[in-house]
Amino acid sequence: SWKRVLEEKHGDFLHLLQFPYNGESPKSLTTLEPVTPNPLHFVRNHGGIPDIDADKLTLEIDGLVKNPKTLTLADLQNEELFPRQSNLVTIQCSGTRRIEQIAEYAGEGDEMINAPWAEGAIGTARWTGVSLKKVIKYCGGLAEGAKHLEFYGADTYFKHETLQNYLVSVPWSKVKANEVLLAWEMNGEPLPKIHGYPLRVVVLGYIGARSVKWLYRIKALKSPSRAPVQSKEYLYFNGQVGKHNESYTQGIQIQQMPVSSAIMSPWTKDVVIHDGTMNVKGWAYSGGGRWPERVEVSPDGGFVWYPVPVENLSKKHKFAWRTWHIDVPVDAEGWLELVVRCWDNSLNTQPTYVRSAWNWGLHVTSSCHRIKVYSVN
Ligand code: MTE
Ligand code: MO
Known part of the structure; x- marks a missing residue:
């Protein structure tokens, strides 16, 4: 992944973790422009950076959809099938400014401290692709009972005693509002590899964790994803909950960042x-x-x-x-x-x-x- 970092990121990038690679934009450069140049956009990874051939990409859409389909990138880019959608969107990691909480109390040196983010785990880009709502419509719509869409990223990582793909879900209501993009362009350029090339999800107004990179499958479900990223990480606990009395069911799944x-x-x-x-x-x-x-x-x-x-x-x-x-x-x-x-x-x-x-x-x-x-x- 160092090769990618050196190719795709600014020379003054702040490297937080080497593997999985995590880095944020240097403070003084973060807000020079309302739109973050791609080499300065922060990077948050849980595993490696997969190498995917755009021509061979297949996007599987299954689960509770009426007509499950396999689409290629060319299908998604075919404007006769799907209109283009472009949005200016800030992606913020819910771990932004975590170092301030660590300074207050690190939580027993817990393994939940993934990356000691400062103020630069946030970036803004114009993302272009198609609205997931249109793609689901093309699959005949959702089947009875479907309420959530689960996204599969091609990267794998080892946590909670298993090797897993990066998996999370968002509610259908968000998709229905045309606020979930399947994007292949970042500020007018193809997605950089480190940001999910060739295809990623961009969820407007939700924490970065829902914007799955290296997307290869979408599954419609009755309830939110049971995968650990959804059910054990990105939870907001009451101040009394800690390692000694951890109870994941007490955590609120973080979706929208507060002001x-x-x-x-x-x-x-x-x-x-x-x-x-x-x-x-x-x-x-x-x-x-x-x-x-x-x-x-x-x-x-x-x-x-x-x-x-x-x-x-x-x-x-x-x-x-x-x-x-x-x-x-x-x-x-x-x-x-x-x-x-x-x-x-x-x-x-x-x-x-x-x-x-x-x-x-x-x-x-x-x-x-x-x-x-x-x-x-
Ligand atoms: N998608 C995959 N496949 N793997 C990941 O580790 N990290 C998520 C999200 N999508 C992640 C992912 C998190 S926590 C954040 S904050 C955003 O990607 C960061 O997006 P960026 O690296 O393009 O800035
Ligand atoms: Mo994140």
């Missing part, structure tokens, strides 16, 4: 020399089709807040983040705490501190993002 935001510039521990206003940049995102409506930055740990001027927020999109920048008045010298918080269009906002939402799986770190910088005025 969150992060400061990407300056960096924590930076010495910032300024003339009375400090330039601060970052991203803000909310899952499920909600969008950031207001972003505020505090230079004093959360007492005084300055709203980001609307013209400094990137364009509003239903399924994408908004990047932002602000010149914050700062007269203090020495160490200070910069904080960001955001409201989405449903007026949801972020928990104040990391510890108020600590959970054993170390997912969904959405509290107000805080960094310490040294101010020289």
Whole structure:
């Protein structure tokens, strides 16, 4: 996989794990543009990076569909069968900013700590392909009782004592809303191998885990996938649940990320020399089709807040983040705490501190993002 990383990723990429390969985009480069260039888009893998011949790809569609079918990539790309759909979508891993929860309490050094993500496990691209709804319609629609669609990725990994394919599911309601894409293009280019070439799922407004890469099978089911990725990982536990009393049935399956935001510039521990206003940049995102409506930055740990001027927020999109920048008045010298918080269009906002939402799986770190910088005025 190193070969792929070196070929397909930016030279300043931050490598988190060598195998399975996981990496995130370096902070200062993450939010320079509202659309993330492909070489800077974070990578989250559970296993290897399969080599798939696009000409030989067969997509199996079976389970509770009226007419099970096997389609090729050429079938999917045949515009007489399926219209093209293109969406600007932010993919965020539910482990984004996990390092802050680890710093609070690592959960007994548990094996659930897959990757110590910082703020860069998020990226935005224009994805092109077909709506899965149209493909299911082409298969005669769902059979009686079908309510979920399970996606099979060609990569395998060993966990929970078994070797398994990467498998998860999403509810039919999501598919029906044309919010599940089978995509072969990322920002106008064929999918990079590391992002799922030749075909991947992109679920609009859901956590990254549902957007299965290297897709080769879709199965219609009555209930959500029983595979471990769905039923044991990506669960949001109550704060009292830990290794000693683990009970997977108590976890909520994470689908939509709540509203969150992060400061990407300056960096924590930076010495910032300024003339009375400090330039601060970052991203803000909310899952499920909600969008950031207001972003505020505090230079004093959360007492005084300055709203980001609307013209400094990137364009509003239903399924994408908004990047932002602000010149914050700062007269203090020495160490200070910069904080960001955001409201989405449903007026949801972020928990104040990391510890108020600590959970054993170390997912969904959405509290107000805080960094310490040294101010020289
Ligand atoms: N698909 C497969 N086949 N295997 C994986 O390990 N990881 C998922 C998802 N799809 C994964 C997968 C997770 S957890 C995330 S966050 C996204 O892919 C990341 O997508 P990216 O690597 O293209 O950024
Ligand atoms: Mo993820």
